[in-house]
Amino acid sequence: MNDSPHPRRILFLLLAALLPGLAASIGAGAIANVSTGLLAGGLAAFVSFIIALFSESDAARAVTLTEEAGDARQRAVAEERDGALLEVQTLAAAIEGMDEGMWITDSNGVVLRHNEALRTILGTDQELVGQRPLFLVRRTELHDAVLRACREGVPSTVEVSMDAPRSKTLEVHIVPLGASLPGSAAVFRDVTERKRLERVRQDFVANVSHELRTPIAAILGYAETLRSGALSDAKHAPQMVEIIHRQSERLGELVSDLLELSRLDAGERPLSATKVLLEEVARQASEAMEPSAAAKRLSLQLRIPPDLSARADPKALEQVLLNLLDNAIKYTPEGGTVELVGERVGDRAQLSVKDTGLGIEARHLPRLFERFYRVDRGRSREMGGTGLGLSIVRHLVHGMEGELRVASQLGVGSTFTVLLPAA
Amino acid sequence: MSRILIVEDEQDLANLLTYNLSAAGFETETSHSGAAALSRAKAFKPDLVLLDLMLPDLPGSEVLRLIKEDPNLRRTAVVMVTAKGQESDRVQGLEMGADDYVVKPFSVRELALRVKAVLRRMARDSEGTGVLSAGSIKLDPARHEVTVGGTEVALTALEFRLLKTLLERPGRVQTREVLLSDVWGIEAEITTRTVDTHIKRLREKLGAAGDIIETVRGVGYKLASPDKDA
Numbered sequence: 129m130n131d132s133p134h135p136r137r138i139l140f141l142l143l144a145a146l147l148p149g150l151a152a153s154i155g156a157g158a159i160a161n162v163s164t165g166l167l168a169g170g171l172a173a174f175v176s177f178i179i180a181l182f183s184e185s186d187a188a189r190a191v192t193l194t195e196e197a198g199d200a201r202q203r204a205v206a207e208e209r210d211g212a213l214l215e216v217q218t219l220a221a222a223i224e225g226m227d228e229g230m231w232i233t234d235s236n237g238v239v240l241r242h243n244e245a246l247r248t249i250l251g252t253d254q255e256l257v258g259q260r261p262l263f264l265v266r267r268t269e270l271h272d273a274v275l276r277a278c279r280e281g282v283p284s285t286v287e288v289s290m291d292a293p294r295s296k297t298l299e300v301h302i303v304p305l306g307a308s309l310p311g312s313a314a315v316f317r318d319v320t321e322r323k324r325l326e327r328v329r330q331d332f333v334a335n336v337s338h339e340l341r342t343p344i345a346a347i348l349g350y351a352e353t354l355r356s357g358a359l360s361d362a363k364h365a366p367q368m369v370e371i372i373h374r375q376s377e378r379l380g381e382l383v384s385d386l387l388e389l390s391r392l393d394a395g396e397r398p399l400s401a402t403k404v405l406l407e408e409v410a411r412q413a414s415e416a417m418e419p420s421a422a423a424k425r426l427s428l429q430l431r432i433p434p435d436l437s438a439r440a441d442p443k444a445l446e447q448v449l450l451n452l453l454d455n456a457i458k459y460t461p462e463g464g465t466v467e468l469v470g471e472r473v474g475d476r477a478q479l480s481v482k483d484t485g486l487g488i489e490a491r492h493l494p495r496l497f498e499r500f501y502r503v504d505r506g507r508s509r510e511m512g513g514t515g516l517g518l519s520i521v522r523h524l525v526h527g528m529e530g531e532l533r534v535a536s537q538l539g540v541g542s543t544f545t546v547l548l549p550a551a
Numbered sequence: 552m553s554r555i556l557i558v559e560d561e562q563d564l565a566n567l568l569t570y571n572l573s574a575a576g577f578e579t580e581t582s583h584s585g586a587a588a589l590s591r592a593k594a595f596k597p598d599l600v601l602l603d604l605m606l607p608d609l610p611g612s613e614v615l616r617l618i619k620e621d622p623n624l625r626r627t628a629v630v631m632v633t634a635k636g637q638e639s640d641r642v643q644g645l646e647m648g649a650d651d652y653v654v655k656p657f658s659v660r661e662l663a664l665r666v667k668a669v670l671r672r673m674a675r676d677s678e679g680t681g682v683l684s685a686g687s688i689k690l691d692p693a694r695h696e697v698t699v700g701g702t703e704v705a706l707t708a709l710e711f712r713l714l715k716t717l718l719e720r721p722g723r724v725q726t727r728e729v730l731l732s733d734v735w736g737i738e739a740e741i742t743t744r745t746v747d748t749h750i751k752r753l754r755e756k757l758g759a760a761g762d763i764i765e766t767v768r769g770v771g772y773k774l775a776s777p778d779k780d781a
Contacts, residue, residue: 338605341655344656345564345655345656345657346561346563348656348658349564349567349658349659350563350567352658353571353659356660371563371566
């Protein structure tokens, strides 16, 4: 069955060495994931192998025992065996139930065992046992770390990026098994999503920084210019003051929008779900926007059945409609039409803001609700706005358990649709 | 009167720069996008481009690269204006050959001073007592020309100034900090890799003759002494 001189001892040492290493590297979270029903694959075979070992040696030993001592001894052996077996089973289930991939290597870094999750993480069907790290993950830093753990007993954590089969980033924690058993264990964690979120956060911070600094640069620059003599420049001074005023307003809007988003993110703005007559809310919003529409000679039309109602937060819904109408008016050329249409669709109430505006290219649609995403930076600056409006709209609609959709055709117009639970 | 091309997509900021730089005695023009800046630069032939790094069409770094690669524009000084405030962008810009940078929000007075300092350094490039040479390399400040074995080598203004500085101080070790200060006019708070990148590029352009610029490990660079070279 096994040619090595002390197979049982080696397996026990292996498990004993593994336990603290595992606890250190996978943490309480992974243990909580464990389900005893997950005894499968390689580790299941590993466990049956141990059971076989126990049965065989116990039987041989039992023959040599005297009868009365034999009973007690047999009970003790059985207890020891049951205890050890339970431990092995628990451990095997724990390893197999981990989200993280794991392998155990011998003193040369050759893989001896692994769990099934490792295959998923490495994205491979090939045989892993008997391979060296460099063959399985073509990154020398991982290979070197494994050898360091095996030879010098040094634990380490390395980050490896893989290109194939698909691009991902793994964080690998490598621990030596201990002096009594040369070899190492490594736990693989897929950190691709975490890395992506970090990048999103960094981009957001860079964007906020840019968006804040631009108006500040204008305010500061014109104030400095006025102070150093331009105040007596009767032709330009009033324009400069006008710019300072406008840019201060822009800064103010940006700060309010950022605060609003952060409140929504943190769930600090509880939204109610009361029965709202949509025509009423829509009328308020469209009346508020009427002057801007009139200034561009746009026809602003309202077509909502008077009895159409939804479960929503009236203030949040008004804010959503104001935002959508404001966008529609901004991006619709003079003489065009903006419509606010309501209807019932199944068990939901639908409100659509349709414009005869410039339209949006299809490639921009999936990113339209991202913070600071702009279809045309130059144009949106002309129109004003913080780049956060649609992001806030999406947050509010989702907060009311609704859905937000957009459809658009370049040169024809855009339709933003809000679907809310009907009431 | 020095000519400055202002590349800035924020109209208010473009006007602010125009007003102040005109008041300081410069002739200015404005472009609101990277593509417009490149075509405007060819006709306007500015001495200096004030380049915002966040433009609606092209990344500012790309505009910088295209300017430095254009044989007619490569001696134009470029001062980057960045709102990102991240050191990496500035370092990248300097490594790509920008002459200086200002960070938004900036003081208009300080910006004007920086612009003047860059233009002064450029003017000094053509000063000097005749042709400098080392090995097969010859640098003529008056004609703003570098040749290796008689063949002209196209250098950017920064590369030219870096080579001139080394040629003026043969056999003396120049630390990266000294080079940053004397060539770029930058006090060394920023990473000194900028120097390494430019030395590398300069050596590449000089070919085999570039070996005369020696690396003094952990310190900086020096031009091999003529006696050792002979």
